[in-house]
Amino acid sequence: MSSASTFAAPESNGQKSRSGGDPYQLGRDAGRDDGSTGRGSGGPAPKRIVVGYGFWIFILSDIIMFAAFFAAFAVLKDATAGGPSGMQLFDRRNVGVETVCLLLSSYTCGMASLAMLRKNQLWFHVAMLATAVLGAMFLGLEFKEFADLVSRGAGPSRSAFLSAFFTLVGCHGLHVTCGLLWLLTMMAQVFAKGFRDDILRRTMCFTLFWHALDIVWVGVFTVVYLMGVTT
Amino acid sequence: MSDQAAASQRRHEAGRTHDKAPGEPHEEMSELTNGVRNYLIGLGLAALLTAGSFVISETGLIYGPVVPIALIVFAIAQMGVHLVFFLHLTTAPDNLNNAMALAFGVLIVLLLIGGSLWIMSHLNHNMAPMDQMMQMQH
Numbered sequence: 001m002s003s004a005s006t007f008a009a010p011e012s013n014g015q016k017s018r019s020g021g022d023p024y025q026l027g028r029d030a031g032r033d034d035g036s037t038g039r040g041s042g043g044p045a046p047k048r049i050v051v052g053y054g055f056w057i058f059i060l061s062d063i064i065m066f067a068a069f070f071a072a073f074a075v076l077k078d079a080t081a082g083g084p085s086g087m088q089l090f091d092r093r094n095v096g097v098e099t100v101c102l103l104l105s106s107y108t109c110g111m112a113s114l115a116m117l118r119k120n121q122l123w124f125h126v127a128m129l130a131t132a133v134l135g136a137m138f139l140g141l142e143f144k145e146f147a148d149l150v151s152r153g154a155g156p157s158r159s160a161f162l163s164a165f166f167t168l169v170g171c172h173g174l175h176v177t178c179g180l181l182w183l184l185t186m187m188a189q190v191f192a193k194g195f196r197d198d199i200l201r202r203t204m205c206f207t208l209f210w211h212a213l214d215i216v217w218v219g220v221f222t223v224v225y226l227m228g229v230t231t
Numbered sequence: 232m233s234d235q236a237a238a239s240q241r242r243h244e245a246g247r248t249h250d251k252a253p254g255e256p257h258e259e260m261s262e263l264t265n266g267v268r269n270y271l272i273g274l275g276l277a278a279l280l281t282a283g284s285f286v287i288s289e290t291g292l293i294y295g296p297v298v299p300i301a302l303i304v305f306a307i308a309q310m311g312v313h314l315v316f317f318l319h320l321t322t323a324p325d326n327l328n329n330a331m332a333l334a335f336g337v338l339i340v341l342l343l344i345g346g347s348l349w350i351m352s353h354l355n356h357n358m359a360p361m362d363q364m365m366q367m368q369h
Contacts, residue, residue, distance in 0.1 A: 049325055056329050064336060064340060067343045074344065103274070104274075106274075107273075114266045208318060211318050215314070218309050218310055222305070227299050
């Protein structure tokens, strides 16, 4: 009897922390009355947070992969093997339009996530469709540029510089293609199944992915196109 | 107003100011316009920075050799804008793990890119030109 009471947490202690704990409002969920105190001690995080964290880790690993391609490009920038350099090849107007497309699609993707939180089917589909159209325009422009380069004899096998260029930019384009497929899948799922919790989480992951692609593109147009044309 | 109600009110205010990222989901209608406004601010800042980097790379507005550095500064600023206004990254308790993971990712990316450039530039410096190498092999 006495040994049990020494090892078990006294009942009155728990009551006390419930009523008087957390005087400085440091709790993870300060608006709630369940007495959660301190960082991380308010029970398990909501699934939305955990899923977002896991997907964020994936995005970071993806960004590290892109960093390797960026490093390869930066090292091989001048290894043109007597072939054309970036200054002779790149059309900055084309790049500007591509950038505008991707930036606007990031914005409409944010609008879609707001519509999703309001559980508004119409606006969600409108915003996602706008995102898809802008993403497809980006891909079309990039494909046109690649086809143009290859037709001018500046394909990926011409020089180390062009190999690195096609790998880096092509890998980003491949990501955008996958993102477009995922976008259409999410539209179909929301249309068929409605705003279920699991579908909300999947769509949240998609918006994270799409915004991350825009961040990578900021690096691409700065390092590959603008710096390649000026220096 | 009773003491308890005042405390819960204060707690509510605290939660609103410290726990939410720009554009983070809220319950009330006015928060929707708040979210739209935050995305618009992000879009405006990102567009300004993009336009800025296109302009400085095109015109002789700033001293030539500084242009690459200015471009990198603009790009990093724009990535920050995207992280805060589009990805809603904050240092709120719910978000702290994400920020820590990002810090680690940035460390790896800097080591990878900086290290590659450093090593390869030294290698280029210390290596004889290619045609001389060919002659030495013969």
